[in-house]
Amino acid sequence: MIVVFYIASIIAVVASIIVIFCRRVEKAILYLAISLFASALIFILLKTYISAVLYILFFICGVILLFLAVSILLKIHKDSVETNKHGISPKIWLGPLVLAFILLVILIYGVVGTDYSQFKQSHELMHQMSIYAYVLMIELAVFLLLGAAVIAYYFIHRMFSEK
Amino acid sequence: MIPLMYGLIVASILFVIGLLGVMIRRNLYFLLLSLVIMNNGAITALFVASSYWQQSDGEVLAILAVTTVLAQIVVGLTLLVKLIYRRKNFNIDSLSEMKG
Numbered sequence: 001m002i003v004v005f006y007i008a009s010i011i012a013v014v015a016s017i018i019v020i021f022c023r024r025v026e027k028a029i030l031y032l033a034i035s036l037f038a039s040a041l042i043f044i045l046l047k048t049y050i051s052a053v054l055y056i057l058f059f060i061c062g063v064i065l066l067f068l069a070v071s072i073l074l075k076i077h078k079d080s081v082e083t084n085k086h087g088i089s090p091k092i093w094l095g096p097l098v099l100a101f102i103l104l105v106i107l108i109y110g111v112v113g114t115d116y117s118q119f120k121q122s123h124e125l126m127h128q129m130s131i132y133a134y135v136l137m138i139e140l141a142v143f144l145l146l147g148a149a150v151i152a153y154y155f156i157h158r159m160f161s162e163k
Numbered sequence: 164m165i166p167l168m169y170g171l172i173v174a175s176i177l178f179v180i181g182l183l184g185v186m187i188r189r190n191l192y193f194l195l196l197s198l199v200i201m202n203n204g205a206i207t208a209l210f211v212a213s214s215y216w217q218q219s220d221g222e223v224l225a226i227l228a229v230t231t232v233l234a235q236i237v238v239g240l241t242l243l244v245k246l247i248y249r250r251k252n253f254n255i256d257s258l259s260e261m262k263g
Contacts, residue, residue: 001165005165005169006221009169009173012173012177013173013176013177013180014201016177016180016181016203017180017201019184019196019197020180020181020183020184020187020188020193020196020197021254025192028193028196029196032196032199032200035200035203039177039203039207039228040181042165042170042173042207042210043207043210044212045165046170046210047214048210048213048214048222050222051210051213051222051225051226054212054226054229055225055229058226058229058230058233059206059229059233060233062233062236063199063232063233063236063240066233066236066237066240067192067196067236067240068196070240070243071192074243074244074247076192076253079190079192079193079253080190080252080253081189081190081252081253081254082173090188092245093183093184093187096183096186096187097183097187099186100179100180100182100183100186101179103179103182104175104176104179107175107178107179108172108175111168111171111172111175112168112172112261114169116168116215125240132240133231134223137223137227140227141226141227141230141231142230144231144234145230145233145234145237147234148234148235148237148238149237151237151238151241152237152238152240152241155241155242155244155245156241156244156245159244159245159248
């Protein structure tokens with residue numbers, strides 16, 4: 001089981017790296033789908049089945065559908081901003097790479113250095129309190145999606161009525 | 164049983180990859196893709212923690228995070244459409260130039 005976890009996480013990481021460095025839109029969307037499905041496999045290995053199914057249905061399908069629809073609608077096929085033939089030039093990515101590597105080292109140091117045994121106690125009360133707040137949280141999430149849809153409609157409508 | 168440490172390390176790596184993408188890409192479309200990867204790392208951390216403590220609170224938070232990411236993508240793609248119609252390019256740096 002741990003071997004499957006290793007394989008899935010390596011696939012997720014490699015596909016994510018390919019997504020941020022490739023220049024063709026369809027390739028990027030396909031690799032993003034592979035990365036998200038590998039994450040879903042990790043969630044299934046963690047035995048959170050219902051949430052993994054909801055993740056696949058809402059997140060993966062929603063994200064892929066939205067990005068694909070926009071790329072077809074606007075006829076985006078290649079990244080026209082980066083004009084360099086061999087991808088993005090090292091002048092751009094060298095500084096952020098160093099900063100991101102330092103952040104990664106700090107994050108992994110924090111994860112490895114934590115003593116997880118002391119987290120085991122005193123979470124019963126929070127669970128009891130939070131179980132009543134779920135209905136409110138679901139309503140908030142639905143209102144958030146509705147607000148996003150209204151904002152999208154308003155932007156597009158105003159943009160076309162200006163012309 | 165997958166240890167909590169390995170899952171959190173994978174989540175950190177995914178988050179940092181997404182952050183790197185946000186920093187190096189200038190195309191708004193690929194910037195949104197990098198934001199999805201970053202949020203995927205955060206959702207992975209929530210799932211792993213929820214599985215470690217054997218409670219469903221983390222899963223509920225993860226589904227809430229999924230909804231938030233979807234709302235963020237809807238608004239971001241709308242801004243992308245507006246950017247293309249106004250400036251005729253995808254470069255997010257063109258927004259820093261003032262015009263009229």
